[in-house]
Amino acid sequence: MGEPAFLILTALAGEPKHGYAVIEDVLDISGGQVRLHTGTLYSVLDRLREGGLIEVDREEIVASRLRRYYRLTGVGQERLAAETVRLRRNADAAAARLSGFALRPGTGAA
Amino acid sequence: MSEHHEQLERRYERLLALFPAAHRREYEDEMMGVLLAGAAPQQRYPGLGETANLIRCAVWLRVGGRGAGxxxxxxxxxxxxxxxxxxxxxxxxxxxxxxxxxxxxxxxxxxxxxxxxxxxxxxxxxxxxxxxxxxxxxxxxxxxxxxxxxxxxxxxxxxxxxxxxxxxxxxxxxxxxxxxxxxxxxxxxxxxxxxxxxxxxxxxxxxxxxxxxxxxxxxxxxxxxxxxxxxxxxxxxxxxxxxxxxxxxxxxxxxxxxxxxxxxxxxxxxxxxxxxxxxxxxxxxxxxxxxxxxxxxxxxxxxxxxxxxxxxxxxxxxxxxxxxxxxxxxxFAVGALLVVRGERHAHLIELGRAAEREARLKQAATPS
Known part of the structure; x- marks a missing residue:
């Protein structure tokens, strides 16, 4: 699972959101590091819908324009949980290696 | 809507037209809403990064990449x-x-x-x-x-x-x-x-x-x-x-x-x-x-x-x-064109029928 898909699933794990709210939430979750473009957002949303990871929660018309709210499905929740475990394991492994790296003579922080 | 936003919307429409018909049918309205929501108050032209992203995604979908309509x-x-x-x-x-x-x-x-x-x-x-x-x-x-x-x-x-x-x-x-x-x-x-x-x-x-x-x-x-x-x-x-x-x-x-x-x-x-x-x-x-x-x-x-x-x-x-x-x-080209046009035509007819049904229901629900 790519980073945009992971962040979008994370954004939808809280409550159903529409497209622009997802972009803002992803920006917030990533500490301002990831700003999703609209093309990317809807390519990933379409793929996640096709895979059954998210679904449409409700639709409304705002300023004569369709606005859809998306929510996580049970499958999406499982995938996000599994991906979180995988990423945490990798991050823990990296942190453990880095702490050992810093303790070795000549490699400590300047 | 301001004149600036109208110009911006037209320019976004041109970019969204690059996407495959099925994808447009499903997401165009939403995408336009998101694009305009993210625009600055006086913005008249799509940003360079947004434009490049829309073109890249449209091309990717056109060639049948993942996420195609x-x-x-x-x-x-x-x-x-x-x-x-x-x-x-x-x-x-x-x-x-x-x-x-x-x-x-x-x-x-x-x-x-x-x-x-x-x-x-x-x-x-x-x-x-x-x-x-x-x-x-x-x-x-x-x-x-x-x-x-x-x-x-x-x-x-x-x-x-x-x-x-x-x-x-x-x-x-x-x-x-x-x-x-x-x-x-x-x-x-x-x-x-x-x-x-x-x-x-x-x-x-x-x-x-x-x-x-x-x-x-x-x-x-x-x-x-x-x-x-x-x-x-x-x-x-x-x-x-x-x-x-x-x-x-x-x-x-x-x-x-x-x-x-x-x-x-x-x-x-x-x-x-x-x-x-x-x-x-x-x-x-x-x-x-x-x-x-x-x-x-x-x-x-x-x-x-x-x-x-x-x-x-x-x-x-x-x-x-x-x-x-x-x-x-x-x-083959003629056959493919007929298939695409026929399906688009059928979709428009279906949309028209749905709108008619909705209008009739609204009319029936309105107290006389």
Whole structure:
């Protein structure tokens, strides 16, 4: 699972959101590091819908324009949980290696 | 809405028009809302990064990348089915000829004939293509189909100067072969059983397998009559009693024809049971080869009848080559266009009906 898909699933794990709210939430979750473009957002949303990871929660018309709210499905929740475990394991492994790296003579922080 | 936003909206509309129709139908309204929500108050032009992203995503979806709209998925499904069916057909054709010739030869003089080396490469290619067409290994299946198709074309091109009429007669098969190789290349990760259903895919493949062995059964059960002068004739059950080897054509009788017809109908039934959008695309894909099969004999009648009477044979003129190459391409393009336009038309009609229904319901709910 790519980073945009992971962040979008994370954004939808809280409550159903529409497209622009997802972009803002992803920006917030990533500490301002990831700003999703609209093309990317809807390519990933379409793929996640096709895979059954998210679904449409409700639709409304705002300023004569369709606005859809998306929510996580049970499958999406499982995938996000599994991906979180995988990423945490990798991050823990990296942190453990880095702490050992810093303790070795000549490699400590300047 | 401010004039700035109207200009910006028009420019975004042009960018969104690059996306496939199905994707636009599903997400255009939403995407426009998001794009405008993210725009600065006086913004008139789309940002460079946003523009590049929209173009990149649109191109990616157009070439059938992941996340393609449903219409493009139908094309991918049809390509997967078309690729498999043609590869099965060509493999069946080659195996049928090989079985009938080897067993027919064995019936006549007790010796097993060796199949000409020129067909081994094509048979190997079709076998690999069929085996991997069911899997997500797109490149392996496509490579097998390309090797087989180009091998079929090369054999015909090599034989063309001495036997030009044969190239014209089998041109439709060459078109199918190259089309199948192309289809297996562009199908993406779609598998044919996804469109046909696993059970129908198994039934259809089994029908092809039966078709492949029927000529061998026919030849092995054929009646061989020997004459005192060393001559012979061979006749399959219910078929012609062919003196000699009937110009190299294998004999076929009731065993090939009756179960063969049943198998062909089973295959047709399996294809017709595919969902309607896939079925329409399959018709557009098969139409060029079927039309060539029907049109070439009357259009090239003079050429087919007379060319072999000359020594060396008369070759095709440039106009005839142009017809053979352009006709199937144009026919496919027209077919694809009709499918897309027809579906768009049906969608618009459906939208109109839904709007009418909604208006009637609103009217009924309004207190008089």
């Amino acid at each position: 449903s219409a493009d998925r139908y094309w991918a499904s049809a390509a997967a089915v078309f690729g498999l069916v043609v590869c099965l057909m060509m493999l069946t054709y080659r195996l049928g000829i090989m079985g009938a010739e080897v067993l027919g030869g064995w019936r006549i003089d007790g010796r097993l004939l060796i199949v000409p080396g020129q067909w081994w490469l094509a048979m190997a290619g079709w076998t690999v293509a069929v085996a991997f067409a069911f899997t997500r290994f797109r490149l392996v299946a496509a490579a097998g189909a390309w090797v087989a198709a180009l091998s079929e074309v090369a054999v015909e091109i090599i034989g063309y100067p001495s036997w030009p009429s044969h190239l014209v007669e089998v041109w439709w098969m060459l078109v199918l072969s190259v089309g199948a190789a192309f289809a297996l290349t562009v199908r993406g990760r779609t598998r044919p059983q996804g469109a046909l259903g696993v059970r129908r895919t198994v039934v259809m493949s089994s029908a092809f397998a039966v078709l492949a062995v029927l000529p061998a059964v026919d030849a092995s059960l054929a009646v061989v009559t020997r004459y005192g002068d060393g001559g012979f004739s061979i006749g399959a059950l219910g078929g012609y009693n062919a003196p000699g080897w009937l110009g190299g054509h294998h004999v076929s009788g009731v065993i090939t024809l009756v179960p063969g017809l049943i198998c062909a109908l089973v295959i047709l039934y399996c294809l017709l049971r595919a969902e309607a959008p896939v079925r329409r695309r399959l018709v557009a894909m098969f139409a060029p080869a079927l039309a060539l099969n029907l049109v070439v004999p009357p259009v090239f009648n003079g050429f087919l009848v007379s060319t072999q009477r000359f020594n060396p044979p008369v070759l095709l003129v440039p106009g005839q080559w142009v017809f053979l190459i352009v006709f199937p391409l144009v026919l």
